[in-house]
Amino acid sequence: MTETAWMSGETAVAPDSVQALTKKVFVKTYGCQMNVYDSQRMADALAADGYASTTDIGDADLVLLNTCHIRERAAEKVYSELGRIRAIKAERASHGRETVIGVAGCVAQAEGEEIMRRAPVVDIVIGPQTYHRLPDAVRKARAGERVLETDYALEDKFEHLPQPKPAAVKNRGVTAFLTVQEGCDKFCTFCVVPYTRGSEVSRPVAQIIAEAERLAASGVREITLLGQNVNAWRAEGPDGRAWGLGELLFRLAEIPGVGRLRYTTSHPRDMNDTLIAAHRDLPILMPYLHLPVQSGSDGILKAMNRRHTADDYRRLIDRIRHVRPDIALSGDFIVGFPGETDADFEDTMRIVRDVTFVQAYSFKYSPRPGTPGADMAFHVDETIKDERLQRLQALLVRQQQDFQTSLVGRSADMLIERPGREPGQWVGRSPWLMPVILDEKPGEIGDIVDVRITRTGTNSLHAEAL
Numbered sequence: 001m002t003e004t005a006w007m008s009g010e011t012a013v014a015p016d017s018v019q020a021l022t023k024k025v026f027v028k029t030y031g032c033q034m035n036v037y038d039s040q041r042m043a044d045a046l047a048a049d050g051y052a053s054t055t056d057i058g059d060a061d062l063v064l065l066n067t068c069h070i071r072e073r074a075a076e077k078v079y080s081e082l083g084r085i086r087a088i089k090a091e092r093a094s095h096g097r098e099t100v101i102g103v104a105g106c107v108a109q110a111e112g113e114e115i116m117r118r119a120p121v122v123d124i125v126i127g128p129q130t131y132h133r134l135p136d137a138v139r140k141a142r143a144g145e146r147v148l149e150t151d152y153a154l155e156d157k158f159e160h161l162p163q164p165k166p167a168a169v170k171n172r173g174v175t176a177f178l179t180v181q182e183g184c185d186k187f188c189t190f191c192v193v194p195y196t197r198g199s200e201v202s203r204p205v206a207q208i209i210a211e212a213e214r215l216a217a218s219g220v221r222e223i224t225l226l227g228q229n230v231n232a233w234r235a236e237g238p239d240g241r242a243w244g245l246g247e248l249l250f251r252l253a254e255i256p257g258v259g260r261l262r263y264t265t266s267h268p269r270d271m272n273d274t275l276i277a278a279h280r281d282l283p284i285l286m287p288y289l290h291l292p293v294q295s296g297s298d299g300i301l302k303a304m305n306r307r308h309t310a311d312d313y314r315r316l317i318d319r320i321r322h323v324r325p326d327i328a329l330s331g332d333f334i335v336g337f338p339g340e341t342d343a344d345f346e347d348t349m350r351i352v353r354d355v356t357f358v359q360a361y362s363f364k365y366s367p368r369p370g371t372p373g374a375d376m377a378f379h380v381d382e383t384i385k386d387e388r389l390q391r392l393q394a395l396l397v398r399q400q401q402d403f404q405t406s407l408v409g410r411s412a413d414m415l416i417e418r419p420g421r422e423p424g425q426w427v428g429r430s431p432w433l434m435p436v437i438l439d440e441k442p443g444e445i446g447d448i449v450d451v452r453i454t455r456t457g458t459n460s461l462h463a464e465a466l
């Protein structure tokens with residue numbers, strides 16, 4: 001619910017089990033799921049060069065920060081982390097151990113030269129479009145060069161990034177991300193993504209199917225398709241027709257072993273009929289949809305360049321609920337966009353009450369250099385932003401709790417993921433993304449089993465096997 005969720009989450013790539021590799025890489029990931037996916041692919045590319053992943057930064061010959069530029073606080077974190085890393089590098093150097101430091105991701109893309117200037121400890125700055133060149137950059141850095149690699153590559157990075165070994169996929173668990181689309185052409189006036197990730201690029205169908213088949217063959221049961229605007233994905237289908245995300249989902253649902261499909265993040269403008277039909281016809285497409293609306297005020301939506309009205313969004317949700325009544329909605333909201341009045345904010349509260357969300361991320365508007373929003377008049381006072389955010393989050397938290405409470409006593413399917421924190425406990429994933437905790441083992445990891453929800457925690461559900 002707060003900024004500590006996925007938008008600023010920090011996750012480490014799971015360590016490799018391969019012992020024979022000598023050099024170690026530590027990757028710290030900030031920001032969205034696409035960065036999580038990219039971090040794994042960078043680790044895969046480096047594994048081919050003899051680097052094993054470690055979760056111990058002090059043990060790492062190569063430290064990579066995969067960064068996020070979406071809000072001011074996210075970008076600041078990078079510089080404070082680099083201060084800490086400088087000390088670690090000096091400590092290792094005192095034992096004669098060399099450490100290469102790399103900054104990747106959206107801060108690298110947006111502020112590459114500034115990072116090089118402000119942080120001499122950094123050896124490599126590499127933008128999201130050029131990760132296939134990372135092994136080469138590391139070799140250069142080890143030879144003493146400082147490498148700045150932020151051009152938009154002409155070649156397809158995905159085609160050039162090596163696929164993970166089946167053992168590495170298994171190690172990461174039974175759920176996996178699969179990036180199908182990258183970049184954004186929408187230019188919402190608050191957002192840096194079109195500048196950090198470049199224009200929309202869709203991966204070809206054959207590449208996506210091959211990757212999904214490899215994941216499934218290595219034990220992955222739930223695949224989440226990723227894109228900054230994942231539902232803007234389009235490519236030529238094997239039938240020669242123009243495919244959108246709906247057609248792709250129908251095709252992926254045929255892959256043996258794939259038990260669940262999801263996709264994120266979507267834009268309301270790109271929800272077409274075939275995609276809605278996929279929600280109607282594909283039981284393995286989970287009844288959960290992250291569809292950000294940002295604001296409930298038409299004036300603010302216009303100023304944000306979202307190119308739809310609040311009622312367009314309401315009508316769209318009605319259409320989706322008509323074919324899939326049990327669908328759970330999740331959203332993103334920004335409060336305090338320049339010019340937002342009390343009445344505009346009340347419109348946001350109203351759309352939340354009308355639509356009801358089971359989960360949501362809400363943020364105070366953060367002016368981003370280079371975006372049109374930053375130069376707009378009538379910036380909203382921080383204290384007003386704080387008040388609005390608190391009221392909105394209170395409403396969203398109540399809706400989440402109401403939803404989770406409504407599930408108590410109901411049965412649901414759950415994908416068994418891993419042992420829980422307490423001995424004997426098992427953790428799985430509900431159709432609505434929130435984790436389910438059981439006090440028994442109702443099957444093997446990777447099984448999809450029926451459970452009954454017995455009670456609800458803050459962000460999780462408790463259940464018993466049926």
Ligand code: SAH
Nearest residue numbers: 190191228265292332333363364365366368
């Ligand atoms: N492509 C997605 C959003 C990607 S960014 C979409 O169009 O919905 C993820 C979320 O971060 C956005 O939905 C927005 O709510 C938030 N965000 C983006 N830029 C922001 C800014 N400058 N200040 C505050 N929140 C922002």
Ligand code: SF4
Nearest residue numbers: 184186187188191193
């Ligand atoms: Fe940013 Fe808008 Fe593109 Fe989403 S659609 S990534 S908010 S510019």
Ligand code: F3S
Nearest residue numbers: 031032068069070106
């Ligand atoms: Fe952040 Fe870049 Fe993702 S700015 S949200 S890491 S696309």
